[in-house]
Amino acid sequence: MPMVKKSISVTDQQDSWIKAQIKTGHYGNESEVVRELIRERQLRDQETPAEIEAIRAALIEGEESGFSERSVDEIWEDARQRHRAKHG
Secondary structure, three states: OOOOOOOOOOOHHHHHHHHHHHHOOOOOOHHHHHHHHHHHHHHHHHOOHHHHHHHHHHHHHHHHHOOOOOOHHHHHHHHHHHHHHHHO
8 A cells, every 4th residue: 555654743751652652662663653543543534423422332231231240252252143133
């Protein structure tokens, strides 16, 4: 994919945060950090109000259901099965 070179200004705090992200090894350079942030924002902007409301409803349902005796693996498997049933 062709790249367009940009010059941006950031605060000292933002610069420190970007450098810390690179230091963790998750990113190879500053451009990768900024591109990832842009991708995340693009995905968030695509969420519809209905999707956001569904997420909120699921979070409320989860909070109201209390603690579970199931393992994390069991919970994930249940979520995968529900996703398959809903999306084929």
